[in-house]
Amino acid sequence: MRIVLGLARAMGADRLLDVRSAHVDGCLYQGQVSLDFAERLVDGGARVAIPTTLNVGALDLLHPERYRGDHEAGERGRRLMEAYVSLGCRPTWTCAPYQLPARPSFGEHVAWAESNAIVFANSVLGARTERYGDFIDICAAITGRAPDAGLHRAEKRRGEIVFRMSGVPERLLREDVLFPVLGHLVGKRAGTMVPVLEGLPPATTEDQLKALGAAAASSGSVALFHAVGVTPEAPSLYAALGGRRPGHEVEVTTRDLVRVRDSLSTGTSSRLRAVSIGTPHASLAEFEKLIHLLAESRVRAGVEFFVSTGRHILRQIEDRGWLLALEEAGVRVVTDTCTYVTPMIPPGTGVVMTNSAKWAHYAPANIGAEVLFASTAECVRSAVLGTIWRDPELWPGE
Amino acid sequence: MNEDRAEGRTLVPGWASGAAIVLEEPLSFWGGFDPVTGAVVDPNHPQAGAVLTNRVLVLPSGRGSSSSSSVLAEAIRRGTGPRALLLRHPDPILAVGAMVAAELYGRSCPVVVLGAEDHDALGEGVLEVEAGPHRAVVRTPS
Numbered sequence: 001m002r003i004v005l006g007l008a009r010a011m012g013a014d015r016l017l018d019v020r021s022a023h024v025d026g027c028l029y030q031g032q033v034s035l036d037f038a039e040r041l042v043d044g045g046a047r048v049a050i051p052t053t054l055n056v057g058a059l060d061l062l063h064p065e066r067y068r069g070d071h072e073a074g075e076r077g078r079r080l081m082e083a084y085v086s087l088g089c090r091p092t093w094t095c096a097p098y099q100l101p102a103r104p105s106f107g108e109h110v111a112w113a114e115s116n117a118i119v120f121a122n123s124v125l126g127a128r129t130e131r132y133g134d135f136i137d138i139c140a141a142i143t144g145r146a147p148d149a150g151l152h153r154a155e156k157r158r159g160e161i162v163f164r165m166s167g168v169p170e171r172l173l174r175e176d177v178l179f180p181v182l183g184h185l186v187g188k189r190a191g192t193m194v195p196v197l198e199g200l201p202p203a204t205t206e207d208q209l210k211a212l213g214a215a216a217a218s219s220g221s222v223a224l225f226h227a228v229g230v231t232p233e234a235p236s237l238y239a240a241l242g243g244r245r246p247g248h249e250v251e252v253t254t255r256d257l258v259r260v261r262d263s264l265s266t267g268t269s270s271r272l273r274a275v276s277i278g279t280p281h282a283s284l285a286e287f288e289k290l291i292h293l294l295a296e297s298r299v300r301a302g303v304e305f306f307v308s309t310g311r312h313i314l315r316q317i318e319d320r321g322w323l324l325a326l327e328e329a330g331v332r333v334v335t336d337t338c339t340y341v342t343p344m345i346p347p348g349t350g351v352v353m354t355n356s357a358k359w360a361h362y363a364p365a366n367i368g369a370e371v372l373f374a375s376t377a378e379c380v381r382s383a384v385l386g387t388i389w390r391d392p393e394l395w396p397g398e
Numbered sequence: 399m400n401e402d403r404a405e406g407r408t409l410v411p412g413w414a415s416g417a418a419i420v421l422e423e424p425l426s427f428w429g430g431f432d433p434v435t436g437a438v439v440d441p442n443h444p445q446a447g448a449v450l451t452n453r454v455l456v457l458p459s460g461r462g463s464s465s466s467s468s469v470l471a472e473a474i475r476r477g478t479g480p481r482a483l484l485l486r487h488p489d490p491i492l493a494v495g496a497m498v499a500a501e502l503y504g505r506s507c508p509v510v511v512l513g514a515e516d517h518d519a520l521g522e523g524v525l526e527v528e529a530g531p532h533r534a535v536v537r538t539p540s
Contacts, residue, residue: 002501003494003497003498003501006410006493006494006497007490007493007494007497009409010409010410010488010490010493010494010509011488011490012488025464025465026468028465030428030433030465030468030469030472031433031468031469031472031475031476032472032475033468033471033472033475033498033499033502034468034472036475036502037471037498037502040502113464114464115463115464118464130490131464131490131491132464133463133464133465133466133467133468133490133491133494134464134465134467134468134494134495135467135468135471135494135495135497135498136467136490136494137464150490191424192459192487218463220461221424221459221460221461266441361429361442362429362463364441365429365430365439365440365441366429
């Protein structure tokens, strides 16, 4: 409670409000401090007061042998995961809690951590959470309270910077690959402002919004965006802006997008070492696309192919027989963790291809990977061919 | 900064003094800072390689991942972290990191928000930070 109050003071809040659920990110081992904090709570007999889901940990508990890091750090990672479960949190181990059956309703106050989960809850679900992080997430879960400040308040949710998509070809607006690139651009330009996107197709999918939000929350501090005619607080541009004029306006061009796409790749090697998709955790619809793209072909020997997801989705792909098909095709389905937060990809030379701007943003520093950002189709075909393949038709004007 | 003194709002109280280091762009501590070496490791940050240990860190705000609280707290625990944070925009994630380090280890790393003009005027050189329960003073020791 002292930490919740300290946070309230830091945020300039004069009261606390009740939160209905929490999503905790503190279960990923970051150092001795992670364990010291969680075990202090366990020793003090703390329990969560509201339904609380858990973000990824350091280990794939279903396949612990895949962990390639220091043994002791791995054990500490496991101990930390156990500590959070003993505080009463549900062992969901996913960065996409919004893919679980019970999700926050429109206008509901929640205390969520993990930048992609935060931006999805606020933007796509219209729930209300501030940017919570390690420590404060579990403190809010234990107390059921959070400061009445920031994005819990309507006046902080109004759009401040408008991104107009009128200069982007319609065909590109329907491609999945646009969304992580656009998100990365929006995050860079918006910083801490609330962005409004005007001109996205009404049929934009949740997975596309997930990729957009995750990218914008990595390259910037975006915790809420509005997409006019797509997200629930933006039936119109006027509504998204709360009736005010935007402070800034940006015309997005294909040239800007291509430049951002190129900036997401750090790798120069022409050798393909691995593919990693599922950041944020893959949905059922994304697995369906993957099965379709693989079309019964196999991943080439010498290339590792990882898809990260949550156990909830894993059960569904198992029931459909897709898990077996994927494993036979040489795809490894990772749960409980993610390939860029923990050493899992075998060492070697060459690039790792990914369809995730977030993965591309963090993996070079986190796990020392050389990254090549690409569409899902490019990732899959490259893995099958065993060599990097780019779709010459994908980006206009190339 | 007016003469050699600026007033700001305290996010985390404490006292610190040290050589300032000014980061021009926001930093994500998680993925962008190594708590073992105390260095900025985000290759996209213009000041990649800068060591923040024992410095009074002047930066616009944090950025990105909500796990930055842990990384800052771990750095303070190890003694590789900055001595104080002088922000331009309030950053609850960094504030919580400093609060937890104070709770668990009794190590203080004050976090202060300054007005834009005062923040812009901060340069390299020794700064003293005195952050009370609500208001903070940043000064150049005479």
